[in-house]
Amino acid sequence: MAFKRSIFASASEDRLENLVLERLKPGADKEKIDARIWDLFGEVWCIM
Secondary structure (H helix, E strand, O other), X not given: OHHHHHHHHXXXXXXXXXXXXXXXXXXXXXXXXXXXXXXXXXXXXXXX
């Protein structure tokens, strides 16, 4: 189980890093990339 979790975390980190690098390129569609980042990693939290 820990091995599977490690692979998932690494893949997620790689995916996020690639999206951020893509966003930094000149002429990048930042709104589209931001939407993709939110779809993959965004969460709504409530603090009480």
